[in-house]
Amino acid sequence: MKSTDTLPIAVLGAGPVGMAAAARVIEAGLTPLIFERGSSVGTSLLEWGHVRVFSPWKYNIDDASRRLLDAAGWTAPAADDLPTGREIVEEYLVPMSRVPAIARALQLGATVTAVARVGLDKVSSTRRTDTPFLIRYRDKNGEQEVTVRAVIDASGTWLRPNPMGVNGLPVLGEGDCDRISYGIPDVAGERRSEFLGKRTLVVGSGHSAINVAIALLELRETDPSTVIYWALRRHGVERLLGGGLNDQLPERGALGVKAKDAMEAGHLRMLTSFSATKVTTTDDRIVVAAIAEGSPVELDLDQIVVATGFRPDVSFLREVRIELDPAVEAPPALAPLIDPNLHSCGTVPPHGVDELTHPEKDFYIVGSKSYGRAPTFLMKTGYEQVRSVVAELAGDAVAARRIELVLPETGVCSVSPSPSTSSTSTGCCGGPAPSAVDACCVADAEAKAEGRSGCGCGSAMVEVERA
Structure with a gap:
């Protein structure tokens, strides 16, 4: 037995995939140590808790997590119901956090600030694979350190939204504007007063942008003075109608129909091939200078919502030997399977430890963060990732490389x-x-x-x- 074998396995993030990783670690007879930046499990999900996901409960619950919950007397939600982000937290993750084996391992309000090998910097190779990891984190008591035998980074990408600029950079003045929201703000709920009767620009071409646009249309029904600009950065409406909006998943298809009808009725002011060049903020207005369809435009606005995806944060991994594809920022073996430049249709195949391995032994990035900048992540595929990774850490190389996930026909x-x-x-x-x-x-x-x-x-x- 190596000296590190008795140490816990660190799990960074207590979202669905992080909690699934912890459940797998427990089932393997090992000890997890779970770090969550927020005051609750699933903190990132709560930030889009008003949004209903497109996959039913039966695809959102990890098998190992279910076994832990069932043993604790949990009553599962109806398999075919579609949960909101908040419901995933309250009906699934919170009950799981109360299972004793999880509760003992869970560190809430603990933000990981660095990962390294004990006594070794990134350059040092001597006895590196036999040296435990050092996790440095900050909690209510200040800066802390703990040693662990392995690290599973399931911290997600929610805290690193992509900016508005088509070149991947913030538009000039974007960082100085406090009326720009990222992701899927609750425009029809908690933040209703900020958007009702106001002029809002939504930037993005995915289903997050559709969600925001549809919510703003609800406000427009109450107050027709609500003005909605929808800017597509890289293509025209035709591609959106032929792809993202023409979706046969019932809930998402319904969103597409609503958006299409609103476009045809003129309730959504579409801006295509949109490239913002500058944001100017005054006390009561925002002025966005941009190019749309090759011509300069200037928009007088009250709010901006940027729904252009996310990117991984690897800043706290500077002393760990990780390897990422230069374009997608996913592990090199995984990148070709998910690269949006190469894949226009179909599903990502189940994958595991071989596609997720980095040069740093016993260190893995899983979940949505493992996809780097690729836009679509399947939760159940994340569960297969952690099943494979934990099997490898437990010494079962055969199980780690056996595909145990049969994906539904999801495309x-x-x-x-x-x-x-x-x-x-x-x-x-x-x-x-x-x-x-x-x-x-x-x-x-x-x-x-x-x-x-x-x-x-x-x-x-x-x-x-x-x-």
């Missing part, structure tokens, strides 16, 4: 049309592509024939809504 290409959308399309993006064409649907085939990467409907997988 829009294989989901039956819902009643709410069947009148507007026939199957995925206009129906199935001809068998001789390497495409998932008619829209995908047409896009590729024109030299484009595809219709983008691959973003319509059952996922955790990540803004």
